[in-house]
Amino acid sequence: MSISVADTHxxxxxxxxxxxxxxxxxxxxxLFLAFLVLLPFGWLAVFSLTDEQGTFSFENFYxxxxxxxxxxxxxxxxxxxxxxGILACALAVPLAWLVSRTDVPLRRxxxxxxxxxFITPPFLGAVAWVLLAAPNSxxxxxxxxxxxxxGPYDRFxxxxxxxxxxxxxxxxxxxxxxxxxxxxxxxMPHDMxxxxxxxxxxxxxxxxxxxxxxxxxxxxxxxxxAFLQAMTQFGTPAILALPAGFHVLTTKIWxxxxxxxxTHLAAACAIPLLLVTIVLLRxxxxxxxxxxxxxxxxxxxxxxxTALGIWRYPALLAALFVIIVTVVxxxxxxxxxxxxxxxxxxxSLDTITWDNVRLVFGLTHTWTTLENTLLVGLxxxxxxxxxxxxxxxxNARRAVPGHRFLSFLATAPAAVPGIVLxxxxxxxxxxxxxxxxxxxxxxxxxxxxIEMPPAYQQLQAAFRGLNPELEDASRILGAGRLKSLTSIxxxxxxxxxxxxWCFVFIGTIRELSATILLTTSNTKLVSVLIYDxxxxxxxxxxxxxxxxxxxxxAIVVIAANRIANVGNVxxxx
Amino acid sequence: xxxxxLTNLTKHFGTQxxxxxxxxxxxxxxxxxxxxxxxxxxxxxxxxxSGFAAPDGGSITVAGKQVSATxxxxxxxxxxxxxxxQSYALWPHLTVAxxxxxxxxxxxxxxxxxxxxxxxxxxxMQLTPYEQRYPAELSGGQQQxxxxxxxxxxxxxxxxxxxPLSNLDANLREEMRHEIRRLHDRFHYTTIYVTHDQSEAMTxxxxxAVMKDGKIEQVGSPHDIYERPQTEFVARFIGSTNILRxxxxxxxxxxxxxxxxxCESGAFAPKGDAIISIRPHRILIxxxxxxxxxxxxxxxxxxxxxxxxxxRHYIIKLDSGTRLQILASSDVVAQLNDRIGLTLPAExxxxxxx
Numbered sequence: 023m024s025i026s027v028a029d030t031h032x033x034x035x036x037x038x039x040x041x042x043x044x045x046x047x048x049x050x051x052x053l054f055l056a057f058l059v060l061l062p063f064g065w066l067a068v069f070s071l072t073d074e075q076g077t078f079s080f081e082n083f084y085x086x087x088x089x090x091x092x093x094x095x096x097x098x099x100x101x102x103x104x105x106x107g108i109l110a111c112a113l114a115v116p117l118a119w120l121v122s123r124t125d126v127p128l129r130r131x132x133x134x135x136x137x138x139x140f141i142t143p144p145f146l147g148a149v150a151w152v153l154l155a156a157p158n159s160x161x162x163x164x165x166x167x168x169x170x171x172x173g174p175y176d177r178f179x180x181x182x183x184x185x186x187x188x189x190x191x192x193x194x195x196x197x198x199x200x201x202x203x204x205x206x207x208x209x210m211p212h213d214m215x216x217x218x219x220x221x222x223x224x225x226x227x228x229x230x231x232x233x234x235x236x237x238x239x240x241x242x243x244x245x246x247x248a249f250l251q252a253m254t255q256f257g258t259p260a261i262l263a264l265p266a267g268f269h270v271l272t273t274k275i276w277x278x279x280x281x282x283x284x285t286h287l288a289a290a291c292a293i294p295l296l297l298v299t300i301v302l303l304r305x306x307x308x309x310x311x312x313x314x315x316x317x318x319x320x321x322x323x324x325x326x327x328t329a330l331g332i333w334r335y336p337a338l339l340a341a342l343f344v345i346i347v348t349v350v351x352x353x354x355x356x357x358x359x360x361x362x363x364x365x366x367x368x369x370s371l372d373t374i375t376w377d378n379v380r381l382v383f384g385l386t387h388t389w390t391t392l393e394n395t396l397l398v399g400l401x402x403x404x405x406x407x408x409x410x411x412x413x414x415x416x417n418a419r420r421a422v423p424g425h426r427f428l429s430f431l432a433t434a435p436a437a438v439p440g441i442v443l444x445x446x447x448x449x450x451x452x453x454x455x456x457x458x459x460x461x462x463x464x465x466x467x468x469x470x471x472i473e474m475p476p477a478y479q480q481l482q483a484a485f486r487g488l489n490p491e492l493e494d495a496s497r498i499l500g501a502g503r504l505k506s507l508t509s510i511x512x513x514x515x516x517x518x519x520x521x522x523w524c525f526v527f528i529g530t531i532r533e534l535s536a537t538i539l540l541t542t543s544n545t546k547l548v549s550v551l552i553y554d555x556x557x558x559x560x561x562x563x564x565x566x567x568x569x570x571x572x573x574x575x576a577i578v579v580i581a582a583n584r585i586a587n588v589g590n591v592x593x594x595x
Numbered sequence: 596x597x598x599x600x601l602t603n604l605t606k607h608f609g610t611q612x613x614x615x616x617x618x619x620x621x622x623x624x625x626x627x628x629x630x631x632x633x634x635x636x637x638x639x640x641x642x643x644x645s646g647f648a649a650p651d652g653g654s655i656t657v658a659g660k661q662v663s664a665t666x667x668x669x670x671x672x673x674x675x676x677x678x679x680x681q682s683y684a685l686w687p688h689l690t691v692a693x694x695x696x697x698x699x700x701x702x703x704x705x706x707x708x709x710x711x712x713x714x715x716x717x718x719x720m721q722l723t724p725y726e727q728r729y730p731a732e733l734s735g736g737q738q739q740x741x742x743x744x745x746x747x748x749x750x751x752x753x754x755x756x757x758x759p760l761s762n763l764d765a766n767l768r769e770e771m772r773h774e775i776r777r778l779h780d781r782f783h784y785t786t787i788y789v790t791h792d793q794s795e796a797m798t799x800x801x802x803x804a805v806m807k808d809g810k811i812e813q814v815g816s817p818h819d820i821y822e823r824p825q826t827e828f829v830a831r832f833i834g835s836t837n838i839l840r841x842x843x844x845x846x847x848x849x850x851x852x853x854x855x856x857x858c859e860s861g862a863f864a865p866k867g868d869a870i871i872s873i874r875p876h877r878i879l880i881x882x883x884x885x886x887x888x889x890x891x892x893x894x895x896x897x898x899x900x901x902x903x904x905x906x907r908h909y910i911i912k913l914d915s916g917t918r919l920q921i922l923a924s925s926d927v928v929a930q931l932n933d934r935i936g937l938t939l940p941a942e943x944x945x946x947x948x949x
Binding site for chain 1: 671677678685686
């Protein structure tokens with residue numbers, strides 16, 4: 023019928039393999055990523071190995087042995103991060119299983135409620151928990167004293183403790199683990215569970231020996247994300263640990279930038295963090311390396327739900343309790359604070375006021391700040407997702423030499439506290455050839471770097487679940503790698519891609535620790551404005567701005583979920 | 596349609612040799628099966644042909660043009676081939692019509708032409724009613740036909756099938772075998788068909804290449820492979836057979852523990868044991884001869900007799916202890932423990948090299 027088509031295609035266009043245009047584009051992405059990550063890392067290394075005069079020396083590392091400088095905060099940090107990882111998994115996995123694999127009532131609602139937790143920036147959550155559980159003024163303690171008639175200094179909870187920090191951080195980390203675990207459970211073909219049941223495995227046995235091991239890659243990836251987040255977070259410990267009188271590594275490093283700045287010492291403090299991360303990522307590979315988890319086939323089936331019987335409603339109540347405490351309560355208290363002139367006022371028609379709103383939007387910078395935040399957020403999320411897809415693809419398909427190195431580069435920034443990356447970027451981009459300081463570009467670069475690891479890890483997990491034959495089928499029919507990626511792989515991973523985009527966008531508009539060193543008065547972002555208000559003790563203003571930030575986030579999350587669901591409906595029919 | 600030539604093709608995975616200096620020629624329009632047990636290298640060979648894997652040695656040419664050699668691999672998308680996958684690999688987010696049209700859209704044909712060609716082919720494949728469905732809404736057989744349609748519509752130079760029927764149930768498999776052969780007779784694509792199922796290979800193929808340990812053991816027509824196997828592996832892999840081992844006593848004659856067998860075809864290895872294959876339905880049953888049996892004749896006791904409807908299956912124990920399987924017409928009745936005479940006709944005794 024159309025021999026001419028067959029002839030023009032290929033034979034006349036046969037280029038040498040290295041000229042394959044897809045490979046060139048993929049290669050360029052790789053180079054850009056290498057540049058993105060290696061430049062600040064290079065500065066980090068240079069600074070850690072030089073003294074204030076720029077002379078080579080190991081002096082910085084000798085000083086790390088000082089418990090007050092490094093060792094104490096380091097151990098505290100690891101302990102807190104471990105606690106956060108465990109608690110986040112303990113909260114997320116049962117919830118994911120309930121929502122994805124059982125007939126618990128209101129499954130969609132529960133899922134939606136957990137997703138709303140992404141909306142609150144962690145440092146805002148920390149402020150909320152100060153309002154709720156500060157030893158004296160905290161609402162919980164006030165009600166405790168009223169209800170139980172305790173003395174004026176008695177308290178029920180104290181958020182300014184290591185346990186308090188673990189709790190607050192885990193409240194904001196567990197949704198990440200939940201998404202990974204729930205997505206994996208959603209995709210898992212039910213016949214694997216049925217195969218176990220038919221062989222005589224009890225429901226519990228099946229759960230333990232089949233379902234759980236299948237979810238393990240996502241679970242470990244989730245634990246890692248929670249752990250690394252807790253280890254590198256600055257906002258929450260700055261708000262909760264400093265008043266309690268102890269340091270974690272990030273706050274310690276931040277304190278080294280207070281006058282007189284000791285940037286070289288700070289760089290040296292960051293190196294052990296990097297090493298811990300490398301060890302963690304290595305052990306994940308070792309744990310998961312030998313199993314092939316190819317789970318999406320050409321065939322799909324409706325998932326078989328476990329009947330909970332009489333446990334349906336107790337399970338629902340337990341899930342609701344977790345969600346109310348971690349998600350609903352902090353947001354309610356923020357709403358309350360946004361309406362009151364002073365935090366300790368009681369909540370009644372007489373005390374409600376618009377003062378906080380007027381204060382915030384009366385500030386000259388508020389509108390520019392919102393514009394900047396949205397612009398940088400949208401661009402960073404879109405570019406970041408594209409890069410993460412490409413790198414996860416290169417790694418999953420071993421498409422180019424050096425894909426392992428790319429994978430390492432994409433995960434490495436997770437080990438650098440935002441504040442240290444901020445300094446590195448500051449140094450790197452205030453001198454030729456890239457004088458970007460004072461523009462939004464430097465913020466874009468910072469966010470791309472910071473958000474690459476979570477974006478990449480999530481997509482990598484998704485790629486592991488995609489049968490490579492689906493892509494092979496596209497290529498053998500004449501589509502290049504890039505075309506197959508955009509027309510086959512991307513739509514099939516639509517929900518993962520949409521989730522990744524959300525992660526990056528939300529991560530960007532709530533980022534504080536790197537941003538604070540990289541903004542100028544013309545390029546201010548909402549998170550920095552909130553920080554300024556915190557310095558002035560304007561908790562009501564923080565609540566208003568926080569709610570604005572959360573409203574923007576909520577709109578984006580809902581929109582992205584819509585897009586993902588459209589894809590799922592088509593694929594699942 | 597193009598001639599496909601694999602020369603000295605080699606592929607390692609670490610220290611393991613998956614494909615070992617393999618030579619194979621598929622003439623234009625021929626359907627050749629790669630048949631062998633799992634792990635014999637047939638799927639790797641297919642991935643080398645399709646360009647998803649790069650060879651460590653040797654080369655592949657299509658219509659005289661080299662597409663694979665060490666260090667030079669034309670990517671799959673520029674080979675003008677099509678492939679049918681074991682998992683069907685239908686794209687779950689596209690409808691049947693969109694799945695099938697995909698390859699044509701890539702070739703930037705006018706929309707009207709794409710639509711008409713898709714319509715015609717779906718008609719041929721009896722898929723018209725399912726045009727707007729998604730793959731998950733189809734049965735296994737329908738999904739398989741969509742996979743075939745998607746591969747055929749681009750009129751590939753070479754068609755590759757990777758165990759295409761292994762996910763189907765037995766009835767459907769039987770039906771799809773004939774479907775594949777029917778489509779081949781109609782379109783005559785140069786085709787490689789990977790399977791581990793010998794009856795699938797027999798039904799569909801012009802030529803069968805039996806593979807073992809990364810090498811081709813024997814290539815021939817289904818008739819050739821069945822009637823004239825060259826090795827014990829091939830004789831056993833294609834259909835059931837009796838293998839007798841003995842001592843060479845002449846060019847075409849061997850002594851198997853007292854049973855003297857003349858072979859009219861095949862050749863023994865110059866050294867070592869003589870190996871002879873004879874199919875169960877070729878052995879004739881009769882009354883035991885008086886005195887010592889002559890060449891190609893034996894006496895045995897019926898150890899098991901099974902009635903299969905059209906046939907009877909016997910296991911006969913010879914005096915030497917050797918057991919033979921026999922398929923006889925159901926008219927040939929022998930009772931358990933009967934002493935009977937056997938004839939192993941020389942024209943059906945096949946001498947094997949190893």
